[in-house]
Amino acid sequence: xxxxxxxxxxxxxxxxxxxxxxxxxxxxxxxxxxxxxxxxxxxxxxxxxxxxxxxxxxxxxxxxxxxxxxxxxxxxxxxxxxxxxxxxxxxxxxxxxxxxxxxxxxxxxxxxxxxxxxxxxxxxxxxxxxxxxxxxxxxxxxxxxxxxxxxxxxxxxxxxxxxxxxxxxxxxxxxxxxxxxxxxxxxxxxxxxxxxxxxxxxxxxxxxxxxxxxxxxxxxxxxxxxxxxxxxxxxxxxxxxxxxxxxxxxxxxxxxxxxxxxxxxxxxxxxxxxxxxxxxxxxxxxxxxxxxxxxxxxxxxxx
Amino acid sequence: xxxxxxxxxxxxxxxxxxxxxxxxxxxxxxxxxxxxxxxxxxxxxxxxxxxxxxxxxxxxxxxxxxxxxxxxxxxxxxxxxxxxxxxxxxxxxxxxxxxxxxxxxxxxxxxxxxxxxxxxxxxxxxxxxxxxxxxxxxxxxxxxxxxxxxxxxxxxxxxxxxxxxxxxxxxxxxxxxxxxxxxxxxxxxxxxxxxxxxxxxxxxxxxxxxxxxxxxxxxxxxxxxxxxxxxxxxxxxxxxxxxxxxxxxxxxxxxxxxxxxxxxxxxxxxxxxxxxxxxxxxxxxxxxxxxxxxxxxxxxxxx
DNA sequence: CAAGGTGTTCCATTTAGTGGAACTCAATTT
DNA sequence: AAATTGAGTTCCACTAAATGGAACACCTTG
Numbered sequence: 051x052x053x054x055x056x057x058x059x060x061x062x063x064x065x066x067x068x069x070x071x072x073x074x075x076x077x078x079x080x081x082x083x084x085x086x087x088x089x090x091x092x093x094x095x096x097x098x099x100x101x102x103x104x105x106x107x108x109x110x111x112x113x114x115x116x117x118x119x120x121x122x123x124x125x126x127x128x129x130x131x132x133x134x135x136x137x138x139x140x141x142x143x144x145x146x147x148x149x150x151x152x153x154x155x156x157x158x159x160x161x162x163x164x165x166x167x168x169x170x171x172x173x174x175x176x177x178x179x180x181x182x183x184x185x186x187x188x189x190x191x192x193x194x195x196x197x198x199x200x201x202x203x204x205x206x207x208x209x210x211x212x213x214x215x216x217x218x219x220x221x222x223x224x225x226x227x228x229x230x231x232x233x234x235x236x237x238x239x240x241x242x243x244x245x246x247x248x249x250x251x252x253x254x255x256x257x258x259x260x261x262x263x264x265x266x267x268x269x270x271x272x273x274x275x276x277x278x279x280x281x282x283x284x285x286x287x288x289x290x291x292x293x294x295x296x297x298x299x300x301x302x303x304x305x306x307x308x309x310x311x312x313x314x315x316x317x318x319x320x321x322x323x324x325x326x327x328x329x330x331x332x333x334x335x336x337x338x339x340x341x342x343x344x345x346x347x348x349x350x351x352x353x
Numbered sequence: 354x355x356x357x358x359x360x361x362x363x364x365x366x367x368x369x370x371x372x373x374x375x376x377x378x379x380x381x382x383x384x385x386x387x388x389x390x391x392x393x394x395x396x397x398x399x400x401x402x403x404x405x406x407x408x409x410x411x412x413x414x415x416x417x418x419x420x421x422x423x424x425x426x427x428x429x430x431x432x433x434x435x436x437x438x439x440x441x442x443x444x445x446x447x448x449x450x451x452x453x454x455x456x457x458x459x460x461x462x463x464x465x466x467x468x469x470x471x472x473x474x475x476x477x478x479x480x481x482x483x484x485x486x487x488x489x490x491x492x493x494x495x496x497x498x499x500x501x502x503x504x505x506x507x508x509x510x511x512x513x514x515x516x517x518x519x520x521x522x523x524x525x526x527x528x529x530x531x532x533x534x535x536x537x538x539x540x541x542x543x544x545x546x547x548x549x550x551x552x553x554x555x556x557x558x559x560x561x562x563x564x565x566x567x568x569x570x571x572x573x574x575x576x577x578x579x580x581x582x583x584x585x586x587x588x589x590x591x592x593x594x595x596x597x598x599x600x601x602x603x604x605x606x607x608x609x610x611x612x613x614x615x616x617x618x619x620x621x622x623x624x625x626x627x628x629x630x631x632x633x634x635x636x637x638x639x640x641x642x643x644x645x646x647x648x649x650x651x652x653x654x655x656x
Numbered sequence: 657c658a659a660g661g662t663g664t665t666c667c668a669t670t671t672a673g674t675g676g677a678a679c680t681c682a683a684t685t686t
Numbered sequence: 687a688a689a690t691t692g693a694g695t696t697c698c699a700c701t702a703a704a705t706g707g708a709a710c711a712c713c714t715t716g
Contacts, residue, residue: 100445101703102405102673107449114472122694132675137695139673142403146410155694159473161502161509167470168527169417170462199464201450206464224471404672405704425663435706440664442704458663658716665710672704678697685690 105131106139110159113149119156167224176302176309177208180339184211184311187335191328193315196222196295198234200242200308203250205235208309227289230254230270231263233297234310237283240274241299241308247274263288281336282329285312292317296328298336302343311336408434409442413462416452422459470527479605479612480511483642487514487614490638494631496618499525499598501537503545503611506553508538511612530592533557533573534566536600537613540586543577544602544611550577566591584639585632588615595620599631601639605646614639 100107112128113120126136140157143149147162171177180197188195194212198205204226229235229250239247251267251274264270277283285295297312313328320328403410415431416423429439443460446452450465474480483500491498497515501508507529532538532553542550554570554577567573580586588598600615616631623631 100448103409103442103445103449105673106406107451110469114469117476119478123692133694134675134677134696135673142406145403146406148410159469159476161504163466163470163473164509164511164527165529166413166417166462167466170466171527173420173462175422201464206467208467224467224474226468408704426661429662436663437665437706437708438704660713660715662713663711666708668705668707670703670705673702674698674700676698678695680693680695682693683691686688 109139113157114159119158179342183335183339190331191313193313197311200238231288233283233285233295233312237297237299237310238308240277259289260287260291262286294320296332298332300336300339412442416460417462422461482645486638486642493634494616496616499615501613503541534591536586536588536598536615540600540602540613541611543580562592563590563594565589599635601635603639603642
C-alpha cells in the first residue's frame with residue numbers, strides 16, 4: 051500500500067495493538083499521572099489506537115464541531131481518510147443514529163447522542179448529590195451557580211442554576227472551558243497533586259481572552275499557591291470581560307477525582323463586599339457536598 | 354470456531370457486509386417508509402450490522418441504561434459476548450472517553466458524551482429557531498412548554514421552558530417518551546402519512562400508564578383522525594395522573610421530518626376554559642415556528 | 657489453602673475494515 | 687448537446703484489526 055502523507059494515522063498506529071501502557075484499563079483520570087484519557091480533550095489527533103471506534107468518533111467529532119450541517123467532502127478534507135472508508139464509517143454512524151443525513155447529503159449529530167447524554171447526566175452521582183446544595187447556594191446569593199468537573203485540560207460543566215434562565219437555558223451544561231482562566235478550573239487545579247498541576251499548567255495555550263487572563267504557567271502556579279492557602283479561587287474577568295466569580299473545589303471519591311463549583315456574576319453587581327460575603331458560602335457549600343459524597347460511599351474510604 | 358448460542362450476533366450478521374438495502378445511506382427518517390434507523394429506539398437487538406461500532410455501542414447503551422455504576426460481569430451477562438472481546442471494547446470506549454472506570458472496576462458513562470451532546474444540542478437548528486417562540490408561549494400561558502421530535506416510536510424532547518425550574522432543571526431534555534400517550538407524540542403521529550402512522554401505531558406496546566391511556570392501535574388511529582381535523586392533540590392524563598397538555602405538530606423541512614410542541618400543566622390548573630384559551634396559542638406558535646423554518650431554508654422548497 | 661468468581665492478557669484464526677479505482681449522476685462549461 | 691468537472695457511491699483484493707478460547711492473576715469465601 052502506498053503510504054502517502056496520512057500523517058494522523060501513521061503517527062497514531064503503534065506497533066501491533068498495544069494499549070497506552072500494557073493494555074490495562076486505567077482508572078479514569080487518577081488525578082496523579084497524566085491520564086491516558088486526556089487525549090480527546092485536546093485538538094491534536096488522538097494518539098491512542100482505538101481502531102475502528104476511534105476513526106468513527108473522529109468523524110463524529112467533526113460533525114459535532116461544525117456549526118451547521120456539514121457535507122461529505124468537508125468531513126473528508128478534515129480527516130484525511132480515503133473516501134470509501136469515510137463513507138462506510140458515516141453509513142455506520144447513521145445506521146446507529148449517532149448522525150443524521152438529510153436529502154442534501156448533509157450530516158448533523160443524531161438524537162441518540164442526546165438520549166445517551168441525558169441518561170448519563172441524570173444518573174451522575176456527583177451531580178445529583180450536589181444539586182440541592184447548588185440550589186441553596188443560588189438562593190442565598192441570587193447569582194448564577196455552576197458545577198464543573200476536571201477533564202484533561204478543561205472544565206466540563208455538569209450543572210448550572212441561574213435565575214434569569216430564559217433563552218440561554220441549558221447553555222452551559224456539557225460545555226467545556228479552559229482551566230487556567232476560570233474560577234472552577236483554577237480551584238480544581240489547586241486541589242491536584244503539585245506535580246500533576248504543574249504538568250497541566252505547562253500544557254495550556256494561554257490564550258489571552260481578556261486583559262486580566264493569566265498569561266503563563268508561572269503566573270498560574272503562583273496563583274494556585276494562594277488558592278491552596280484559603281481554598282478559594284477567583285476569576286477576575288479573566289475569561290469574559292465584566293464577569294467575575296468565586297469558586298471552590300470538591301473532591302469526590304468515586305475515582306473521577308476533582309470537581310468545582312462557583313458563583314458567577316457581573317463585576318458591577320459583585321464588588322469586594324459581596325465577594326467576601328459569598329466566599330464563605332461557596333467554601334461551605336463545597337464542604338457540604340464533599341461530606342455528603344464521602345458519606346454516600348460509606349466509611350470504606352481509608353482502606 | 355464453535356458457534357454456541359450467540360443468538361444476537363448470529364441473527365444480526367447478514368451474508369457478507371451489505372447495509373440495510375443495498376448500502377445506500379438513506380436520508381434519516383424520511384417520514385414515509387419505516388426507517389432503517391428506528392432500530393436502536395427499540396429494545397430488541399439492532400438488526401443491522403454496523404460491525405465493531407455496533408458492538409461498542411451496545412456496551413455503551415448497557416452502561417448508560419444502568420442506574421448506577423455497573424460492573425464488568427453485569428455488562429457481560431447482558432450482552433453475550435466473549436469476555437476477551439467485551440474487555441477490549443470497553444478499553445476502547447474508555448480510551449475514547451465515552452466511558453469512565455473507577456477503582457472498583459465499575460463503569461459509568463463518560464464526559465465526552467455530554468460534550469458531544471451539548472454541541473449537538475446547541476447547534477440544532479429547529480431548537481434554536483423554536484426557542485424564542487417557546488419562550489413567548491411560556492410567558493403567555495405561564496405553564497411548562499415542551500419541544501420534541503419524532504424518533505422511531507418515541508418523542509425525544511429537545512427543549513423545555515418552565516417557571517419553577519428549581520431542582521429538576523434540565524430533566525426532560527434528551528429524554529424519550531412513547532408516542533401513543535403524550536400530546537406531542539400524538540400530534541406528530543397525526544402529521545405523518547396515514548400508512549406510516551398506522552405502521553407505527555401497530556408497533557406500540559400500549560403500556561397502561563394511567564386509566565385514560567389509549568389501549569390499542571384502533572383507539573389511537575381514531576383519535577389521530579380527530580387530531581388531523583383541528584390540528585391539536587390533547588393528553589388527558591394519559592401518561593401521568595393529574596397532568597394534561599395541549600400539543601400541535603411542526604413540520605420542518607430539513608429532512609428529519611416532524612416535531613411537536615406542547616403546553617403542559619396539572620389538571621386542576623388547566624380546566625376546559627384554559628385549554629380553549631391555550632389551544633389557539635399552541636396552534637399559532639406551531640405555525641410560527643413552521644413558517645420560520647421554511648423561511649430559513651429559503652424558497653428552494655418547491656423543487 | 658483450596659474453590660469459585662471476577663477481571664485481564666495472550667495469540668492463532670479469520671472476519672471485517674481498508675482504500676484505490678471505477679462508476680454514477682448532476683451541475684457547469686465549451 | 688457533448689464534454690468536463692466534482693461530489694457521492696460502489697466494488698473488491700488485501701491486510702490490519704477484531705475475535706474468542708484458554709490461560710493467567712487476583713481477590714474473596716468457605
